[in-house]
Amino acid sequence: MVTLGDVAAAAGTSTTTVSRVLNGCGDSHRISARTQQAVTTAAEELGYRPSYHARALKAGRSNTIGLMCNADILSGHGQGYFGGMIDGLNSLVRKQGYNLLLTSDDDRHMTLEQGVIFWKEQRVDALITFGYIIERYMATNTPLAPDTVGLPLVLIESQWPLEYPIVSMNCASAINDAVGHLADLGHQCITYLLPTSSQADDRRSFFEIACKARKVEARIVTVDFPNDRQHDRWETIANRAKAIDQIWSQLADCPAVMAYNDHMALGFQLAAHNRGCHVPHDFSLIGFDDLYAQTALPPMSTISHGLQEMGQRAGTIALEMATSPDAVKTWNNRRETVEAVFIPRGSTGPCPH
Amino acid sequence: MVTLGDVAAAAGTSTTTVSRVLNGCGDSHRISARTQQAVTTAAEELGYRPSYHARALKAGRSNTIGLMCNADILSGHGQGYFGGMIDGLNSLVRKQGYNLLLTSDDDRHMTLEQGVIFWKEQRVDALITFGYIIERYMATNTPLAPDTVGLPLVLIESQWPLEYPIVSMNCASAINDAVGHLADLGHQCITYLLPTSSQADDRRSFFEIACKARKVEARIVTVDFPNDRQHDRWETIANRAKAIDQIWSQLADCPAVMAYNDHMALGFQLAAHNRGCHVPHDFSLIGFDDLYAQTALPPMSTISHGLQEMGQRAGTIALEMATSPDAVKTWNNRRETVEAVFIPRGSTGPCPH
DNA sequence: CTGTTAGCGCATTCAG
DNA sequence: CTGAATGCGCTAACAG
Numbered sequence: 001m002v003t004l005g006d007v008a009a010a011a012g013t014s015t016t017t018v019s020r021v022l023n024g025c026g027d028s029h030r031i032s033a034r035t036q037q038a039v040t041t042a043a044e045e046l047g048y049r050p051s052y053h054a055r056a057l058k059a060g061r062s063n064t065i066g067l068m069c070n071a072d073i074l075s076g077h078g079q080g081y082f083g084g085m086i087d088g089l090n091s092l093v094r095k096q097g098y099n100l101l102l103t104s105d106d107d108r109h110m111t112l113e114q115g116v117i118f119w120k121e122q123r124v125d126a127l128i129t130f131g132y133i134i135e136r137y138m139a140t141n142t143p144l145a146p147d148t149v150g151l152p153l154v155l156i157e158s159q160w161p162l163e164y165p166i167v168s169m170n171c172a173s174a175i176n177d178a179v180g181h182l183a184d185l186g187h188q189c190i191t192y193l194l195p196t197s198s199q200a201d202d203r204r205s206f207f208e209i210a211c212k213a214r215k216v217e218a219r220i221v222t223v224d225f226p227n228d229r230q231h232d233r234w235e236t237i238a239n240r241a242k243a244i245d246q247i248w249s250q251l252a253d254c255p256a257v258m259a260y261n262d263h264m265a266l267g268f269q270l271a272a273h274n275r276g277c278h279v280p281h282d283f284s285l286i287g288f289d290d291l292y293a294q295t296a297l298p299p300m301s302t303i304s305h306g307l308q309e310m311g312q313r314a315g316t317i318a319l320e321m322a323t324s325p326d327a328v329k330t331w332n333n334r335r336e337t338v339e340a341v342f343i344p345r346g347s348t349g350p351c352p353h
Numbered sequence: 354m355v356t357l358g359d360v361a362a363a364a365g366t367s368t369t370t371v372s373r374v375l376n377g378c379g380d381s382h383r384i385s386a387r388t389q390q391a392v393t394t395a396a397e398e399l400g401y402r403p404s405y406h407a408r409a410l411k412a413g414r415s416n417t418i419g420l421m422c423n424a425d426i427l428s429g430h431g432q433g434y435f436g437g438m439i440d441g442l443n444s445l446v447r448k449q450g451y452n453l454l455l456t457s458d459d460d461r462h463m464t465l466e467q468g469v470i471f472w473k474e475q476r477v478d479a480l481i482t483f484g485y486i487i488e489r490y491m492a493t494n495t496p497l498a499p500d501t502v503g504l505p506l507v508l509i510e511s512q513w514p515l516e517y518p519i520v521s522m523n524c525a526s527a528i529n530d531a532v533g534h535l536a537d538l539g540h541q542c543i544t545y546l547l548p549t550s551s552q553a554d555d556r557r558s559f560f561e562i563a564c565k566a567r568k569v570e571a572r573i574v575t576v577d578f579p580n581d582r583q584h585d586r587w588e589t590i591a592n593r594a595k596a597i598d599q600i601w602s603q604l605a606d607c608p609a610v611m612a613y614n615d616h617m618a619l620g621f622q623l624a625a626h627n628r629g630c631h632v633p634h635d636f637s638l639i640g641f642d643d644l645y646a647q648t649a650l651p652p653m654s655t656i657s658h659g660l661q662e663m664g665q666r667a668g669t670i671a672l673e674m675a676t677s678p679d680a681v682k683t684w685n686n687r688r689e690t691v692e693a694v695f696i697p698r699g700s701t702g703p704c705p706h
Numbered sequence: 707c708t709g710t711t712a713g714c715g716c717a718t719t720c721a722g
Numbered sequence: 723c724t725g726a727a728t729g730c731g732c733t734a735a736c737a738g
Contacts, residue, residue, distance in 0.1 A: 001475065003715060014725045019717055031723065049473035053410040054715035057730050060354075062406065082436070090457050102455040104443050120402035122354065237648065266648055273650060295590065295619055295645045297626060356731060367709050372733060384707065407731035410714050475715095710737075719728080 002046045010042035011035070018043070022050070056122065065093050065318050066101045066124035068115040068133065080291035081307060085156070088311025089128070096319055098125075112137040112144075119151055125322035127151065128314045131158025131166070152321035152328050154314045163333050165321075167314045170337040171288075172206045174303045177342035178258060178286050179210035181301070186351035187256040187284060189217040193244075193268060194260035196224045203288070207258065221250050223264075240267025241274065248275065255283050255352050262287035262302055265347075269296070280349035290343060298346035306338045313338060355399045363395035364388070371396070375403070409475065418446050418671050419454045419477035421468040423486065433644035434660060438509070441664025442481070449672055451478075465490040465497075472504055478675035480504065481667045484511025484519070505674035505681050507667045516686050518674075520667045523690040524641075525559045527656045530695035531611060531639050532563035534654070539704035540609040540637065542570040546597075546621060547613035549577045556641070560611065574603050576617075593620025594627065601628065608636050608705050615640035615655055618700075622649070633702035643696065651699035659691045666691060 004015040011018065013035060021031060021039040042048075056062045067089065069082060090100050101124055103114060111133045118124050134144075134155060144151065145163065155166045182190055192207045204220065211218035223243050244251070244267055251257070251268075259265035265287035269279050279285045279298060286301045287293045293300035313336050320327040357368040364371065366388060374384060374392040395401075409415045420442065422435060443453050454477055456467060464486050471477050487497075487508060497504070498516065508519045535543055545560045557573065564571035576596050597604070597620055604610070604621075612618035618640035622632050632638045632651060639654045640646045646653035666689050673680040 001473070001715095004717095005715080015716080016718085016725055017723095020724095023717080025717095035723085047473065049470055051410065051715050052471075052474040052476045053406040053415070054730090055717085057404065057406040057410055057714095057732090058716050058718090060730075080433075086457065099456070103452070104439065117402055118405075120354070120400065121405035123405045237652075263648075266650070269650060292648045295616075295648065297619070297622060297650060299590075354731095357733095358731080368732080369709060369734085370707090373708095376733085388707085404731050407714090408733085410716090410730095411732050411734090413714075708738085710735105712733100712735085714732090716730090717728100720726090722723105722725080 001051070002048050003051070004048075007039065007043045007046055007048050010046060011038040013039065022048075060122070061125055061322075062122055063097060064099045064101045064124045065089075065315065065322060066103055066115060066118055066127045068111055068127055068129040069102070069104050070111045070133065081289070081305070084305070084307030085311040088308035089315045090311075092312050092315040093319060098319060098322070115153075116144075116149075116151060125152065126154070126318040128154045128156065128318050130156050131160065131168075134158060134162060135160055150328070152318065154318045154321070154331075156310060156314055165317050165331040165334045165336070167310055167317070167336045167338065169305050169310065169340050171203060171303060171340040174340035174342045175203060175206040175258075176210040176213075178301070178303060179207065179214055179216070181342065181344055181348060182256045182258075182284060182286070183214040183216050185256075185284065185348060187216060188351070188353075189219060189254040190256040190258060191219045191221050191251060191254045192258050192260075193221050193223065193251070193264060195264065196222045198222075198260055203260070217254075219250075219254055221247065223247060236263065237266050237270055240264060241270035244268055244271040245274065256285075256348075257283055258286045258288075260288060262289045262292040262296075262300065265300060265302075266292060266296065269347075279347050282352060284348040284351075286342075286348060293343075293345065293347075296347070300347040301343060301345045303340050303342050305340055310338045354404070355401050356404070357401075360392065360396045360399055360401050363399060364391040366392065375401075413475070414478050414675070415475055416450060417452045417454045417477050418442075418668065418675060419456055419468060419471055419480045421464055421480055421482040421486065422455070422457050423464045434642070434658070437658070437660030438664040441661035442668045443664075445665050445668040446672060451672060451675070468506075469497075469502075469504060478505065479507070479671040481507045481509065481671050483509050484513065484521075487511060487515060488513050503681070505671065507671045507674070507684075509663060509667055518670050518684040518687045518689070520663055520670070520689045520691065522658050522663065522693045524556060524656060524693040527693040527695045528556060528559040528611075529563040529566075531654070531656060532560065532567055532569070534695065534697055534701060535609045535611075535637060535639070536567040536569050538637065538701060540569060541704070541706075542572060542607040543609040543611060544572045544574050544604055544607045545611050545613075546574050546576065546604070546617060548617065549575045551575075551613055556613070570607075572603075572607055574600065576600060589616065590619050590623055593617060594623035597621055597624040598627065609701075610636055611639045611641075613641060615642045615645040615649075615653065618653060618655075619645060619649065622700075632700050635705060637701040637704075639695075639701060646696075646698065646700075649700070653700040654696060654698045656693050656695050658693055663691045 004018050008015045008018045017031060018039050021036050022043060093100050115127050115129060119127060153164045155164050157168050158166045190211060192204060208218045225240060225243050257268055259268055265285050269285060272283055277283060288303045290302045290304035293302035317331055321331055357371050361368045361371045370384060371392050374389050375396060446453050468480050468482060472480060506517050508517050510521050511519045543564060545557060561571045578592060578596050610621055612621055618638050622638060625636055630636060641656045643655045643657035646655035670684055674684055
């Protein structure tokens with residue numbers, strides 16, 4: 001590899017000078033234009049690049065933000081979620097001269113520990129991760145208090161109110177819009193279909209409030225799914241359809257359904273399909289996430305997370321924490337919300353009754 | 354941060370001893386059990402973690418494999434592809450004590466340059482990337498010869514025969530299986546639907562060979578798509594459906610369609626849907642990629658890449674190249690293939706005629 | 707059985 | 723205007 005010394009030798013000067021020129025401190029140190037020229041051309045010709053590790057060791061910073069996730073989110077349902085996240089995050093950090101280190105852990109219970117290790121090893125200056133990873137961690141460990149750990153950490157969608165900055169989605173008005181959309185189409189009754197294991201109760205509450213405001217009947221139907229988390233998403237959908245089929249009597253007479261997520265909505269659509277009922281003719285259907293809704297037939301009306309923006313918000317906070325240590329104290333405990341948005345597409349139509 | 358020196362002080366010994374104990378060389382250097390004990394407990398209590406950068410600087414290796422992609426593959430059509438890839442790759446490299454540095458570039462034409470920089474900066478010991486990134490690069494630059502660059506690089510699905518190791522999918526027998534599946538269902542004619550811009554001509558050839566062997570008529574239909582690469586996948590599908598609709602006369606009388614990819618297949622399905630034709634009743638439809646097929650209704654028969662395995666193969670080669678420099682020469686020019694597999698699902702049925 | 711020393715590549719202080 | 727010397731944290735010769 002080519003080092004500062006090599007460039008210095010080629011330019012007939014010292015490493016100090018080379019370092020200064022290449023870091024743009026040449027002028028303030030009043031280095032002659034001729035020397036600067038010699039240095040830059042030598043560096044260019046040799047294809048010099050500073051050793052990342054030497055630099056990071058000296059500076060005590062890695063100029064890297066870590067994004068922690070686990071295998072679930074990469075290979076399972078969360079692929080689209082993850083991709084959207086990175087989309088917003090990556091361009092943001094690069095503009096500040098930072099890089100994004102994506103770490104995913106195959107062992108589903110060691111993700112956070114892995115992240116902390118990365119931080120202790122100085123591989124990353126700050127970490128971004130998803131709330132559920134922390135929640136999973138906390139189920140078997142003592143909480144990580146920011147003031148004792150000193151770890152610059154940003155959480156996305158954390159249910160548990162940890163003393164870290166948390167960026168989360170607010171879906172109240174999006175759900176209100178969705179309910180309004182159905183009401184405008186003449187629907188007098190809307191079913192909210194969710195898994196028994198679901199934790200995001202706020203969605204349900206918002207749904208009920210919105211229905212009350214519009215004077216439409218709010219029906220809650222929960223379904224239990226055995227053998228979930230299949231590798232083949234189709235299997236999952238088929239499973240959901242099967243479970244939904246068993247409680248079909250609870251669903252049959254209300255032709256508008258809002259589902260906990262797109263995946264569940266597809267399960268409903270399949271179950272309906274198998275019974276000869278079609279969307280949007282017999283049922284109006286609204287998903288949640290916009291991860292599978294775009295490729296559904298008909299294209300599914302859904303509520304979108306605004307993932308890119310969430311990524312950017314989290315990134316902004318992480319960068320600030322990485323840059324100035326004081327910012328860590330300032331940001332911890334802060335809450336940022338991004339507005340979800342209802343996207344009407346082709347799965348909703350006038351009430352058939 | 355806590356350094357080797359801190360641990361040494363706490364254990365009442367020197368940094369050398371600490372280093373040896375913590376790296377497991379304690380026994381071979383005959384360090385007393387008592388000292389070893391003291392060191393390990395001290396390290397434990399202080400929460401010591403070696404500085405990644407110091408270590409990498411000393412060793413001249415980063416123990417990191419880089420996976421390069423660009424924004425397209427993260428946020429666009431390739432999310433699933435990417436996720437499947439990582440799924441196989443990540444677990445593999447971690448088992449060898451390596452980490453995965455995922456780099457994606459927002460500037461679509463600088464991805465490879467960015468990767469080379471990462472390598473020169475010693476951030477990664479080897480790189481894995483996708484053929485199309487290299488091809489894009491080569492369109493405006495001189496080729497990267499491995500022997501002059503010395504860069505340990507593994508390519509995935511490269512059309513251009515660069516002198517690097519290339520891992521690619523072989524879809525010959527999968528396509529043959531798909532054609533056989535349709536033939537067994539009584540289809541006498543099959544349309545292969547592909548975009549005019551498509552480059553993967555081998556698929557088309559395999560299709561034609563398989564049809565000839567089965568004595569079914571092979572029809573090739575190409576479609577041109579304006580305004581592609583939309584952000585909203587639904588828009589893309591709608592665009593495709595529109596374009597397909599305009600050449601519908603070429604498609605109407607042959608009730609079996611194999612599409613260039615799942616996305617195209619969905620476009621066809623939508624176009625058919627708009628004309629009152631349904632899958633699999635009026636048309637049997639087979640996709641390619643298994644990226645969108647699992648969540649389609651009906652679940653789409655498709656050809657799957659075997660992405661996890663491709664990731665693992667590429668990872669294995671990259672690790673060998675990273676570990677021993679000789680391996681670079683051995684591996685360059687090598688070709689590895691992974692067999693694609695036809696997955697029958699619900700979008701194919703008996704010929705209606 | 708253990709410690710001293712040196713050097714990885716860089717940026718920076720201090721001295722010309 | 724420039725360079726020599728120092729140290730970031732770690733490991734590996736080389737001494738004891």
